Amino acid sequence: MDGLIIATLLAGVILILMGLLRLGNLIKFIPYTITTGFTSGIAVTIFIGQIKDFLGLSIVTDEPLIETMDKLKAVFVFIGTLNVQALLVGALSLAILIFWPMLPGFLKRIPASLIAVIAGSAAVAGLHLNVNTIGDLYEISNKLPAISLPAFSLTTVQNVLPDAFTIAILAAIESLLSCVVADSMVNSRHRSNMELIAQGAGNITSALFGGIPATGAIARTAANIKNGGRTPIAGMVHSVVLLLILVVLMPYAALIPMPVIAAILFMVAYNMCDIKTFVNLCKTSPKSDIIVLVSTFVLTVVFDLVVAIEVGILLAAILFMKRMSDVTEVEGWKYVDEDDGADSLALRVVPDHITVYEISGPLFFGAADKILKITLDEKRRCLVLRMRSVSAIDATAMHNLEKLYEDCQKKGIQLIFSHVNEQPWRVMEKNGFIEKVGADNFCAHIDDALKRAEQL
Template sequence: MDKLKPKLFSVMKNYTKEQFMKDVVAGIIVAIIALPLSIALAIASGVNPERGLYTAIIAGFFISFLGGSRIQIGGPTAAFVVIIYSIIQEYGFDGLVIATILSGIILIIMGLLRFGSLIKFIPYTITTGFTSGIAIGILAGQIKDFFGLDMGPVPSEFIEKIKVYALNIHSINLSALFIGSISIITLIFWPKITDKIPGSLIAIIVSTLLVKFLKLDVNTIGSVYGELSSDFPSFHIPAMEFKTISRLIQPAFTIAILAGIESLLSCVVSDGMIGSRHRSNMELIAQGFGNIFSGLFGGIPATGAIARTAANAKNGGRTPISGIVHSITLLLILLIFMPFAALIPMPALAAVLIIVAYNMSEWREFIELIKTSPKSDIIVLILTFLLTVVFDLVIAIEVGIVVSAFLFMKRMSEVTEVNGWKYIEDMTDEDDIQDSENIKYKKVPKNTLVYEINGPMFFGAADKFMDITANEKRNKNVVIIRMRSVPAMDATALNTLKKIYKTCKKKGIILLFSHVQEQPMQVMTKAGFTEMVGFDNFLPHTDDALLLAEEIRIKNR
């Protein structure tokens, strides 16, 4: 069973000075990568730039200190941008803090209940659909700053965004477009030169210098948000009224699910890179504490960041110490260098997020799924994508999961079959006669009907079982139901079997069962169905049931 013990406490037993130095170097490099991303993601989410760093520092520390992964790096990620923006638009920043704290509590409960392994049951089509939808939402949110449009606040709804952009397209700032384009080009081509220094950092430095020395009329973080605070984040508990909590529990649950999915996916990726194995339930608990304290210290929702975690692995990080160093480094940057961040041009940050959106869009996987998947999966994929883009992530995940569940039940009901055996007298193949499980060559008495049920017996396929009594004939007084290929059954299927038994009893037909597996037998016994039918009418093998049917035929002759 998955331990509820942080990885940090396990790996420190054999920790060495050499590994400590590698972890320190990796942590500093990851902090440099996280710096522009944290600021850009905060701005895209509709909060002040400092709050992105607060999140990376506070949540990043707790996720590394308590986490179930050796090298997980926690912080703000693009997956939350759309939902954070919409929460702030409707409930303000205090509403976001409450939702973040609630999501942390939900994550801790999920970890304590050992739900870590259940996250994998969310269909790939749903995660791909909403991830691609989020990417479109992030891209749409950057148009104002990238083109320098002279307009008011950007609406949270996608369609409203497009309408407002169309009305203000005439106000494009060519200087902003120039800086944004230079940043995009730098972000695309810099990794081909070296991957030691992140392209986002180079793009921001180059664009800042261009704006400064060419005196370009371009919005910067300072001109939009004013003076940036370099103080350590203060502790703050928002007023939590029951009415507000009840309205925010739904987006909080969505944040928790997103955090769980992305963090555990990041853990799986990192496991493959360093040959480790994460503790999924402990990771959920760490994510929970990370989000609770992020909210209490003025941050935004956080989770495991796949790109930053991969960079940690590539640069020698092998223990949670590298994640803690990453948080400490960002704290030092906040306390010492934060005022300089005011010089960063807004089009450069928009360019960084446009590349982030492109990388997370998974458009190749999206197209591949459309080309190769069954129609039901394509429906879920496109539906989740469109709902994420047009409405919001909460609706998209809810509808996506419900539709997936119904389509899955439909497929399962199609798999479940009820087939009747035929009366066969001529058996000439000795090999087949010796095969005790061969259906084709079993001798069925003339007074008997045998039905084979293949697949799970559940409410989606219950109507098929009623055919058993609908097809009975006058000269038949025994019905055998063979359940060798029934792995599980539910209450609806059991209720259908009760109806079949009552119908058979009314018509003087003896009902026998053979090859009933463990789970269906437990369900029947618990409900008293085995006692109702008679324990002697449950046979271990079909041959035994056929022999008993023959005895009944001879007795009633």
């Protein structure tokens, strides 16, 4: 147990450091299709996980059911144990959750979930129904845990440090994704780095009381928003209420029927799963985005959130690179009438000994091979590369430009560049490429580049 507590403490420290180093800002690189896919997937996971309690099934297995698909399979296997009384309590609670907000006046301001809990608990207790409650399934105590420090040792810290990093990374991902989901539900913006610091402090405190690692949970976040929570005060009130329930109301909390909890989570799942948005993305998005969306959704349901995020981000990155590669073009100069000042593509008479190629789009490793497809004609003594539309290049593109320069040298062709932008210029300068080619062969505009070529 000391190992888990130490790992949780270290994970808390790592989370705080991640927040201080502003690593929370990396969450912005997770595409909308991924957040939509895993949010819908988690909604389905929550729904499937609550079918057992809603129907009052008696599922007996050798090992606890953790995977969503195992839970779904168990529902079909044990459907014969359906408890009609539990189903009726669940249906009553679900009806209250759906129709209570439609009532007029101040009544609809009372949270429907609170009414469902009271009504369901009263029905089960008053009618002596054979329905499982929280107290029937779980051991409940109202004793507060005492602060305890684990036995630290260098060996233990070394052994659990990899686990602590894993816990911290998973906690950061799930917490920040919860924030992203909350942002989309209430049209706000969270503070990623502060979230990591707060999660770290919370895990350190939890470990001191013997608690296990905790993260921001999408289901609880959605439930909070559904019931009116909008600010950090909601989380603080939630903590205080839980403490009061633990100390004062725990015997009464034990009376809450499981079908009522299942009905509440059904509604949470429904509100999390924005079906219209999901369907609209499938109809209107590019095929690559649809692949990411559906893959993330399916993997979340079939496996878990971690696998879904990893595969989703990998797919999104690969498909993004493919898309960027497709839009990057290296083409022989096309003569088009277009007024663009000194750097226009107005019709010009280009001497026979000059070849002009226009490069459009970022030159990165996914598109860098297009440079090597440039045709080198020994009859043409100058090759002009127009790079005004190249915003960035990477090491692979730089390597291929050097290879192109070497091929030009072998064939006696002078390489000239036109309109090299700031980032490509810095990369070329740092690489020594400008000095190798000659600074005189880098011109600000295409007209200057053509004049330079005519002089050679």
